[in-house]
Amino acid sequence: MRETFQVRDTILTVLVPKELDHHTAEEIRIGADRILERENIRCIRFDFRNTEFMDSSGIGVIMGRYKNIRLVGGRVSAAHVNGRVEKIMRMSGLLKFITVEQERSWETAGQKGGSYGAHE
Amino acid sequence: MERTNEMVLEFDSRSCNEGFARVAVAAFSTQLNPTLEEVADLKTAVSEAITNSIIHGYEQTVHKIRIECKIVCHDFYITVIDYGKGIEDVKKAMEPLFTTRPELERSGMGFAFMEAFMDEVVVVSKPGEGTQVHMKKTMGRPSHPFEE
Numbered sequence: 001m002r003e004t005f006q007v008r009d010t011i012l013t014v015l016v017p018k019e020l021d022h023h024t025a026e027e028i029r030i031g032a033d034r035i036l037e038r039e040n041i042r043c044i045r046f047d048f049r050n051t052e053f054m055d056s057s058g059i060g061v062i063m064g065r066y067k068n069i070r071l072v073g074g075r076v077s078a079a080h081v082n083g084r085v086e087k088i089m090r091m092s093g094l095l096k097f098i099t100v101e102q103e104r105s106w107e108t109a110g111q112k113g114g115s116y117g118a119h120e
Numbered sequence: 121m122e123r124t125n126e127m128v129l130e131f132d133s134r135s136c137n138e139g140f141a142r143v144a145v146a147a148f149s150t151q152l153n154p155t156l157e158e159v160a161d162l163k164t165a166v167s168e169a170i171t172n173s174i175i176h177g178y179e180q181t182v183h184k185i186r187i188e189c190k191i192v193c194h195d196f197y198i199t200v201i202d203y204g205k206g207i208e209d210v211k212k213a214m215e216p217l218f219t220t221r222p223e224l225e226r227s228g229m230g231f232a233f234m235e236a237f238m239d240e241v242v243v244v245s246k247p248g249e250g251t252q253v254h255m256k257k258t259m260g261r262p263s264h265p266f267e268e
């Protein structure tokens with residue numbers, strides 16, 4: 001099983017849980033900030049490959065990390081974003097601040113069937 | 121035959137119950153034969169209302185949150201109730217990006233999401249007595265929910 005937080009060079013990858021709500025957002029916030037204090041991180045990458053649910057608490061935790069890392073000239077990106085998560089991001093205006101990594105459909109084709117409406 | 125069905129849920133205002141509550145409501149809604157998108161919309165709206173009660177209504181102390189659901193034909197009615205501190209200015213609270221708790225990284229999008237994902241949202245609140253969020257959404261294809 002993958003770790004929730006992975007650091008490679010100056011990139012912190014956060015494996016977002018299946019459901020990103022107020023409860024799990026707190027765990028992400030605490031864990032990510034602990035790493036940001038210790039390490040020289042310039043990019044936070046949120047990996048949504050497992051995520052089926054996100055609400056405004058998810059927006060809050062991503063915006064919060066964006067505000068922190070912007071102070072050191074860093075950036076935030078999101079990967080494996082499915083249709084539902086992207087809709088929430090777009091509605092909240094979050095897409096103005098973070099980059100969504102585009103991917104080829106064959107890379108995710110056999111991965112898992114759970115992400116409905118994803119990856120056009 | 122009257123095509124109504126009701127459900128009531130009451131639970132502690134702990135954040136670990138958020139997932140349970142929205143899934144329970146979503147499960148109750150499936151008898152309307154909704155689309156995946158409609159269920160996702162409902163779950164998001166319910167999650168926002170519950171989070172509001174936990175963070176703002178009860179300010180993260182543990183009390184009871186009550187959810188009342190009612191199905192009438194293809195209309196899903198849900199009320200999320202807390203008996204917490206209430207809202208001084210409901211109109212202001214419902215403005216997108218408005219939040220009283222920026223230090224908790226609240227995005228101020230809670231009511232905006234409820235309004236975007238539900239057909240109707242009405243907030244009734246009295247300072248010191250609590251808040252009720254009434255929402256309605258028409259769901260599912262036009263068939264008869266309690267017949268085959």
